[in-house]
Every structure is written in structure tokens, then in C-alpha cells.
Amino acid sequence: MHYKFRLQKLLDMRQEKEDEKKRELMKAMSHKQQIENKIKQFEESYDEYRQIPLEKSIVEKKITQRYLNSLTTLIEENKKELKKHEKITEEKRIELVSAQVERKTVEILKEKDYERAVKEAALKEQNQIDEFALYGYVRRER
Incomplete structure (x- = not known):
């Protein structure tokens, strides 16, 4: 039996869309991770310089x-940017889920259409077998 799904182009397009949404999500997650790493570095640097030794000169203390x-300003700015990118990442995640649902819908249609085609082919085959049996019976009865 040769089976061809009539909506294969649509399924392929939906798969491509889902793949694109996956790439967008990975990019957003990567950017979010970079921002988190920056914040961590700034906080570590802040903790390192937070304790100003008393033996430092006034100029060194002022510089520190x-x-x-x-x-502190960089940490605050990056935390704001992180919140913005968390929202973007969540939007990308929602878009991916939506694309997955769209693709899965067409895949389900494909599976049902294939099952229908298999049943139809089996019915045709059974009808042919019945016809051959009927012809054989008619020949013997003559």
C-alpha cells in the first residue's frame, strides 16, 4: 500500500515553525543565562571589595x-534587564508550546488518516478475496 498524506506540506511547515520557536527559546535562555552570570560576577566583585581596609588611604577608599x-548600579540595571529577559523567555516558551500543539494537531490528523487508509486497503483486499471466492464457487457449481 502506498500512502501519501494530503497535508504533509502543512505538517512540514508546522515542524519548521516549531523548530524555529525552539531556536528562539534557546537563544532567549542563553541570553538570560549570560545576564545571570554578569550579575553573579558583579556581586562577587562587590563582595570582594565591600570590606574597605582601614589602612587604605582616603583616596583609595574613595575610589573603592x-x-x-x-x-551596585550595574547589578540593579542587570537585574532589571534580567526581569525583562525572563518575561521574553516565558513568551518564547509559550510560543513554542503553541507551535507544538499546532504540529501535534496535524500529526494526529495524519495518524487518523493513515489508520483510515489502512482500513480502506484491508476492506478492498477483503472484497477482492470475497470476489475470488465467489467466482470459484460459481465455477464449481456450473
Whole structure:
């Protein structure tokens, strides 16, 4: 039996769309991870310089304090950016799930159509067998 799904092009397009959404999600997750890593580095650097030794000069203390203030600002900005990218990542995840549902819908149609085609082929084959049996019976009865 040769089976060809009439909506194969649609299924292929839906699969491509799903693959694209997967790539977009992975890209968004990667960017989010980069931001998290930056925040971690800034926080580690902040913790390293947070304790200003008393033996430092006033100029060194001021420089260190300005650096700490700069790190605090960077941490806050990156946390805002992280929240924005968490939202983007969640949107990409929702888009992927939607694309998966669309693809799965067409796959289910394909499976049902294939089952129908198999049943139809089996019925044709059974009808042919019945006809051959009938011809054989008619020949013997003559």
C-alpha cells in the first residue's frame, strides 16, 4: 500500500515553525543565562571589595567606594534587564508550546488518516478475496 498524506506540506511547515520557536527559546535562555552570570560576577566583585581596609588611604577608599557604587548600579540595571529577559523567555516558551500543539494537531490528523487508509486497503483486499471466492464457487457449481 502506498500512502501519501494530503497535508504533509502543512505538517512540514508546522515542524519548521516549531523548530524555529525552539531556536528562539534557546537563544532567549542563553541570553538570560549570560545576564545571570554578569550579575553573579558583579556581586562577587562587590563582595570582594565591600570590606574597605582601614589602612587604605582616603583616596583609595574613595575610589573603592565609587567602584562599589558603580557595581551596585550595574547589578540593579542587570537585574532589571534580567526581569525583562525572563518575561521574553516565558513568551518564547509559550510560543513554542503553541507551535507544538499546532504540529501535534496535524500529526494526529495524519495518524487518523493513515489508520483510515489502512482500513480502506484491508476492506478492498477483503472484497477482492470475497470476489475470488465467489467466482470459484460459481465455477464449481456450473
